[in-house]
Amino acid sequence: MKIFKITSVLLLLSVVITSCSTVQVASDYDQTVDFGKYKSFAFFKPGIDKAEISDLDKKRILRAIESEMMAKGFVKSEDPDLLVSIFTKTNENINIYQDNMFGYYGWGWNPWYWGAGRNTVSTTSEGTLYLDLIDAEGKELVWQGMGTAALAKDVNRKQERINEIVGKIMEKYPPGAEK
Numbered sequence: 001m002k003i004f005k006i007t008s009v010l011l012l013l014s015v016v017i018t019s020c021s022t023v024q025v026a027s028d029y030d031q032t033v034d035f036g037k038y039k040s041f042a043f044f045k046p047g048i049d050k051a052e053i054s055d056l057d058k059k060r061i062l063r064a065i066e067s068e069m070m071a072k073g074f075v076k077s078e079d080p081d082l083l084v085s086i087f088t089k090t091n092e093n094i095n096i097y098q099d100n101m102f103g104y105y106g107w108g109w110n111p112w113y114w115g116a117g118r119n120t121v122s123t124t125s126e127g128t129l130y131l132d133l134i135d136a137e138g139k140e141l142v143w144q145g146m147g148t149a150a151l152a153k154d155v156n157r158k159q160e161r162i163n164e165i166v167g168k169i170m171e172k173y174p175p176g177a178e179k
Helices: 002-020 045-050 055-071 155-170
Strands: 023-029 040-043 082-099 118-135 140-150
Touching: 023 155, 040 055, 045 082, 055 082, 055 155, 118 155, 140 155
Parallel strands: 040 082
Antiparallel strands: 023 140, 082 118, 118 140
């Protein structure tokens, strides 16, 4: 019975760890735009102010975006070609693991036991970050990236997780440059 409990805990832990490491991304863009003309960027404060997350998380996200944009050759400017805005959504996911296979009597079939097994319930927070690139001259959205992933609860891991999410989103920019 002790082995079964340890195995169940290890299985649940491995599911949680592997589910936290994936980032699902997508992007959309205006196909008539020449993305090669964009060389500079600035953050679009009115859009960023509307994001319903803590100021600390906003700073983390903006640092990650700035780092990714500069890595792509962009320069931060007072007179930018692109304006960067963000939008966020969060969901609380409830995960239920049912262990009905062996019941409480160990391995194998037991004709005297028809009860339910054990249930393990856990919750995870999942966030979606929308990253909008807006043509500064025409004030039109030209590219949008979206990333969805489980959020880190540990303060020390938050910046690392946000960097991972933003990095995966920015792999889609410019269009056609995906790995």
